[in-house]
Amino acid sequence: MMPSYLAFLRGINVGGKHKLPMQELIAILESLGCTNVKTYIQSGNAAFDCKQRNRGKLAAEITAAIEANKGFAPLVLLLEQHQLEAIVAANPFPAAQDDPKSLHFFFLTAPAKKPDLAALEKLTAADESFLLAGNLFYLHAPSGIGRSKLAEKVDRHLGVATTARNWRTVSKMLELAGK
Structure with missing residues (x-):
């Protein structure tokens, strides 16, 4: 079973800078092999599945893909679903x-x-x-x-x-x- 990830991107779509429409974020994530991608509001929140099990490597790949496509490299923080559940609990x-x-x-x-x-x-x-x-x-x-x-x-x-x-x-x- 693939891990379910939650991505929180820092500093996108704030004050007209570092624009990244969510449809483009979905396309970038899908190009990296992510599936079931869903986003929430325009501030860089995505939930998805991905067979990549190394969160650090996947976060770096997402940052690099955004930089290649958009010209800026946002901080990408990834959590697995169970980690966010523990944080909330x-x-x-x-x-x-x-x-x-x-x-x-x-x-x-x-x-x-x-x-x-x-x-x-x-x-x-x-x-x-x-x-x-x-x-x-x-x-x-x-x-x-x-x-x-x-x-x-x-x-x-x-x-x-x-x-x-x-x-x-x-x-x-x-x-x-x-x-």
Whole structure:
């Protein structure tokens, strides 16, 4: 059985830069042997099956194919369906699920070796909460991520690149992966 993957691309279709229509992303993924490709909204979310079992190699192939086709190389973070299911099950802020735009999942590209959690604590608004757990940074920001000083500094203080999605997007991606 082929693994079911979820791809989260960073920085595409934002502010008119790095345009990648989802139909083109589907074609790129299919050209790499991916099947059952489905996308969600225009911010670079895809669910698909692929016989390639090496996630790092597949992510690199996707990045290279996008660069060859579009002239830019986005960060591509891949998870298997069971990994995203575990991340959702471990959500430390289950009450926040009722407000899908307030709960955010920052997917780390690598473990944070020396995260500056004290600096992040100083940036945390009174109504915000966060937890770093492995390769995931959970953020509950009831006043919105757009106003969060913490959200804009996560990468800097973790020392690793991330890509973030809200609860609604993560839930929808699991739904797509479940086919």
